[in-house]
Amino acid sequence: MADLHVLLTGRGTGNRIDSINDEEVAPKLGITWLLFSIYFFALLASVSYDIEDLLDWESSITSEAFSVCAQLLEAGYLPCALYYLAFWFRPDELAVRISVIYSVGQAGKIIWPYSQQLRIRLLQLNGTNYDLVAQVLISLVGWALLPYLPESPQTSTFLNHDQRRYVVKRLSEDAPTTESRNSSRTVLYATCNVLRQPLFWVSSLIWSCHAIPYSVLEFELSGGLKLPFIWLILPAVCSAVIVPIVCGFRTSTKTWDPFKIALGLQSIHTMICVLQIFSEDWSVRCISLVLAFSTAGAVYPVLWPHRIRAARGTIGTGLSITLTDAFARCTSAIVAPLIFSGK
Structure with missing residues (x-):
């Protein structure tokens, strides 16, 4: 259980402010982090599909243009992920979370070879159609998860007032906030x-x-x-x-x-x-x-x-x-x- 607590909070137990401690907010922070990791995994998996499928397009100009757009889109994922985590956790708690973010991005690439076989043999979709289907599914996943991913502790609805105050107090003085x-x-x-x-x-x-x-x-x-x-x-x-x-x-x-x-x-x-x-x-x-x-x-x-x-x-x-x-x-x-x- 101690290792699980470190994975969720990045620190040991016993840190208390008023009537709230790490053990009370850890499950909620862990769920937020888990949902964000799933969303990040889905986005990177979708981009990896797009880049490979664009290679099948007959128009090289169209393929290159959409490939550049996909690369630009992917380039913004990681900075946004790190910035989002900085609102919720202290720097000494980020290493394990960032490692998971990187890992789920790599795991998205594992799916691609099998999805290619599924697309060709079972669904019989060409590259363009498969790209559109993947984008629609990822968009649905994103819209389903967004209500459960608040911007910061100050705007979260799943934390009560005392818990929000506790999460903010445990951050560093230079941590970003949405109130600025x-x-x-x-x-x-x-x-x-x-x-x-x-x-x-x-x-x-x-x-x-x-x-x-x-x-x-x-x-x-x-x-x-x-x-x-x-x-x-x-x-x-x-x-x-x-x-x-x-x-x-x-x-x-x-x-x-x-x-x-x-x-x-x-x-x-x-x-x-x-x-x-x-x-x-x-x-x-x-x-x-x-x-x-x-x-x-x-x-x-x-x-x-x-x-x-x-x-x-x-x-x-x-x-x-x-x-x-x-x-x-x-x-x-x-x-x-x-x-x-x-x-």
């Missing part, structure tokens, strides 16, 4: 404040350096290796689901040092990416790819809480998350294709 009123001058000031922070540029550099080899792995899994897709992606994605959760859980319970874990994982999967470039052996590349993909997805969950902890206020937190993620995505989108352009 921000003028254009406040937004401009917060933006300049974020850009002046050395930590922002250091974090962006770290995230970008990690995103480059991670994008190389995505390239390999999407067809860089001429192998049956399903047999390669299943072990890689399954390992990418398990390893981040283990690392996030251990760092949340203070068992492992997050910076040492991140450095070790980064070193492993960077060396393996170099091996992917120079090795011509089929079995070595397959095994190393599975190992690298599992370690790559575990770096972000253990580092994001420390980046969020350094953010200040509602606008500062949002800008710190989105700009850091945007730098990483832009760098990987430009540099990673150049690395493998000749492979």
Whole structure:
């Protein structure tokens, strides 16, 4: 039960304010987090379907245009997920939750090979029709879950007044809130404040350096290796689901040092990416790819809480998350294709 409580709240029991304690609000916070994880899983699964199905379209211009739109849509999912969690939990409680968010995103890719077979053999739907059906179903799931996903503790209806006050008090002083009123001058000031922070540029550099080899792995899994897709992606994605959760859980319970874990994982999967470039052996590349993909997805969950902890206020937190993620995505989108352009 203690481990379950850590998974739900990120901390131990016994923290009381007035007549409310962690044990009373943990189930409700856990349900909110679970519903959000399911919703995030469905969204990423839908986007992975869209990108692959668009490859079947006859018009290359239409396919490229919708592919760009799908990528832009996917790019906003993770920053929004991290920003949403910052309203509800302290930075020291985020590692295990962010690891689950990353893992459910990877788990969405497990469904794709089987759904392709289901679409072709049973439903007999082409790529366009299947895309539309998936979007309708995901939209229905989203609308069904939205009433149960309040923006913040201050606006939640499933918490009573004392519980809302307790959840807000247990957050850090710099946590974002929906009660803040921000003028254009406040937004401009917060933006300049974020850009002046050395930590922002250091974090962006770290995230970008990690995103480059991670994008190389995505390239390999999407067809860089001429192998049956399903047999390669299943072990890689399954390992990418398990390893981040283990690392996030251990760092949340203070068992492992997050910076040492991140450095070790980064070193492993960077060396393996170099091996992917120079090795011509089929079995070595397959095994190393599975190992690298599992370690790559575990770096972000253990580092994001420390980046969020350094953010200040509602606008500062949002800008710190989105700009850091945007730098990483832009760098990987430009540099990673150049690395493998000749492979």
